[in-house]
Amino acid sequence: MSPKTALLAFLLLAAGLAGAPSAEAQPDLAGEPGFVDFSQQETLGEDDLEIAISVKDPMIKLVAEATRESDPVLADILDKLKVVEVLVYKVGESQRAAVRGEISEQAGALEELGWTEAITIRMRGARGHVFLRIVDDFPAGLAAMYLDGENEAVFVNIVGQIDPAQVGRLASKFNLDLLSQAVSGSLGSGDSE
């Protein structure tokens, strides 16, 4: 190879390197050990859905940056997260038993997949489970299912490195009712990715 040809090849290589797209951090949900697909419920369907939240990695990082000054604790938590999904269903009286059974089945399935049950709630007809997925001694995901004693079922999945204590402390600051009102109408508006 002549020096000119070598230089030309090097130039093309450098140009290719310069033009190559940088790796975008798009989470591959199926490959995430902390991911749980709660969207495929047997008893509950689209018609029962009241709130659907799905915020994924690029947007989570942007929110973390946006809140770093005003709420550094929230920013620190969000920095380590890849996906946050919440599904809230309204549950009719006729659906309660089936939903309760389905939640128990899902809890069993998560245990079989290696998730660790952190919290179990059994109170006045309410059923709830909070699972953690530990990978290499670090939490890689959190999955929560809760059927209240009235007419609501909540499914939460958080993928990423979670410090449950830190999340719990922060979550206690947020007013669920006020935030629900603020996000009302999110159903059907698409995911915040």
Added chain:
Amino acid sequence: MRKRREPIDCSSAETLIEAYLDDEIAAGDRAAFETHLARCESCTGDLALARRIQGELRELPPLACPPAVSRKVLDHAAAHPPWSQRLRSWWSVKLWQPAFALLLAAALGVGYWRLSEPPPPPDASPYSEAEIARAEAELKLALAYLGDISQKASDSFGTELGNRVLAPVGRSLAGALLPQLQGETPKPAAEGGSDRDVS
């Protein structure tokens, strides 16, 4: 090269006439062709005819290309050399060196910049401020739901503790102490309670 030793027929001989006249025939074919000619008048006649036509064609005066046509063809060829020749001529000119150096430096600079590029700041995101604010509210709501579930768990624990442990213990103590205080024989306390909340 193929060597032909066996005798040939007229049709094969016919295909060899032109090569024979141009002296481009293979040695083996020549021998076979000449052997065939020696005993074939028809092919000998064909050869003589071909030789005469060739000689007459060579005696014709050469035709010159009109000068205007020649000039146009040459001008066009000069104006549109093949791309390989153009590339070679450009490559041989010394002007390519500074251009190459500039291009190389630019490519390397851009490559280095892309590799060392820090994460894009929020301002450079394709999302609007409103979208980010909405996502922030959604994330807080998600965490609030999680906090709510944790609170329910805490309440559940408190209720279970109260109903399953504290209440029976209290009733046992009351059952044991009250009769003594009232001067009666103590009766064993009933296990659990009617208000026990077990689901």
